[in-house]
Amino acid sequence: MAKVLVVTSGKGGVGKTTTTAALGAALAQGGQSVVVIDFDVGLRNLDLVLGAERRVVYDLINVVQGEAKLSQALIRDKRVETLSLLAASQTRDKDALSEEGVGRIIAELREKFDWVICDSPAGIERGSALAMRFADVAVVVTNPEVSSVRDSDRIIGLLDSKTERAEKGERMEKHLLITRFDPAREMRGEMLKTEDVLEILSIPLLGIIPESEEVLRASNVGSPVTLNAPLSAPARAYLDAAKRLRGEVVAMTVPTERRAGLLSKLFRRAA
């Protein structure tokens, strides 16, 4: 059965779009069929991060308004064929998105894919409300920093009250994804500790994505980090998170870039 997942945060710039692309690609790399939808009307970016910006002809609003068929608007990824994108409109107003229209499209996508992943815009207004409205599962993206944690708390409240599932009295599955994590700064006490963030927000941890240049490099070339540098620290963290989403039990570690170097040093010492 299809799962509708929203990637949300409240605060802007914490890594929602990066996460949507990386988790979407990771699930697709694992054989699942996945569609990622950009809900950031007017500020679309998911197409860029996925390297599909020149292939967008029709977008979410065209489909909602009946100007294009869903099949015309879906863009299939050139690297992973089970991954598709539904872009946001760059020119139209977000008021063109009706709740009824979004609901209809998500219902249609449920029939075709294993995962429907909604990339929420920042804020708690219409765009983010619609992105979470029909979700079964939420990934709350948080940076270990006060304003991000506060906004995540607010978003968790909305997930528990304003989604269709919450209104029907059903369970809304929520997962915390800590991104842009810097272990050295956590150790020096400059960044909130993961355990503190977990205690404050009290939702289960899906993963910890380290701060890494590979993320920027991947978005520069228009490829999700899990495809562009699958062995890099952030890619391994996203691949593990995707496995956890599928119910696998994977030990929680923060992958680091220098692991190979450390290991080889140890070997040298042992030899």
Add this chain to the structure above:
Amino acid sequence: MNLLSFFQRRRGSAPIARDRLQVLLAHERAVLGQRDLVAILREEILAVIGRHVRVDSDKVRVKMDRGASISTLEVDIEIPTAEGGLKLAIAG
């Protein structure tokens, strides 16, 4: 530099961030309504029933309707039985 700020500098500013957040969010949650009450009730109801019968977490619905003078809590649980299913509904 006084002693307190000396120690704070050594420990880093993250513990202060944590303490400020805990105070702030306790306040905000109270103002915006108890966010988790329904979610907490669902988990606990599920745990209690799960001690006696097997229930699927998706088959438990807990709904709160807040009214001006009274609020109602509706609990709806589907329990599988050999004959095919028994529905338990509690409203109050």
